[in-house]
Amino acid sequence: MLLSRYQLVDFARKVVGVGSVGTRCWVLLLRGVDDDDSLFLQIKEAQHSVLARYVGIKLPFDHQGRRVVVGQRLTQGSPDIFLGWGRADERDFYVRQLSELKGGVALESLDTLSRYCGMCGWALALAHAKSGDAAAIAGYCGKNDALTEAICKFAMSYTKQTEQDYEAFVKVKRAGRIKGGTRNVLISSPCVFRSHIPNAQGRVIEKERPAALEGAAGRASEGSVLECL
Numbered sequence: 001m002l003l004s005r006y007q008l009v010d011f012a013r014k015v016v017g018v019g020s021v022g023t024r025c026w027v028l029l030l031r032g033v034d035d036d037d038s039l040f041l042q043i044k045e046a047q048h049s050v051l052a053r054y055v056g057i058k059l060p061f062d063h064q065g066r067r068v069v070v071g072q073r074l075t076q077g078s079p080d081i082f083l084g085w086g087r088a089d090e091r092d093f094y095v096r097q098l099s100e101l102k103g104g105v106a107l108e109s110l111d112t113l114s115r116y117c118g119m120c121g122w123a124l125a126l127a128h129a130k131s132g133d134a135a136a137i138a139g140y141c142g143k144n145d146a147l148t149e150a151i152c153k154f155a156m157s158y159t160k161q162t163e164q165d166y167e168a169f170v171k172v173k174r175a176g177r178i179k180g181g182t183r184n185v186l187i188s189s190p191c192v193f194r195s196h197i198p199n200a201q202g203r204v205i206e207k208e209r210p211a212a213l214e215g216a217a218g219r220a221s222e223g224s225v226l227e228c229l
Helices: 065-073 110-131 135-140 146-174
Strands: 006-011 026-032 036-045 084-088 091-097 178-180 186-188 191-198 204-212 218-221 226-228
Touching: 006 084, 006 186, 065 091, 065 110, 110 135
Parallel strands: none
Antiparallel strands: 006 026, 026 036, 036 091, 084 091, 178 186, 186 218, 191 204, 191 226
């Protein structure tokens, strides 16, 4: 086993991002044959998905770390070979390699933006193709322009909705109904998330679901589509 070739040198607790505040996370430093053969692993607590309460899908397992790992292996083109899961102190965790492999694109022109959007679309299509039925997806897409037109309608509708949501956000912020900065907002009033989804006929339908709140308050990251009541 590859991991058995490494020995633990040190570990530290890691402060996680906004979406994982309050969860446990550690970074492990392991050493191989010499000091140039180092490996960093992250052990991160996994909780129930915020969408779990809104869908009726029952997974064949109840381990949340395994849920994350299975999802990543399904959708990623080259999943991490060190992906794994475990349980400690009645908490679920998953393990992954900690490395800085993220890339970026300098959006200096509309031509660059167009190519960047194409790359994002390719990555999303790959994830769908790996996790779904290729024949069913191809049949749904069809050979005419219906799906393309539906996606365009969705994009335009989403743009309009985002502008309306931001105006509503600024309005309630100025009225003092929410507190915090523009990046992390503490919501103290009941909220719903709105989404505009194109159906197979290209018509845009609106759906609502309650925002995931913790007690009387919850958190929403910048860009969330929400409406405070």
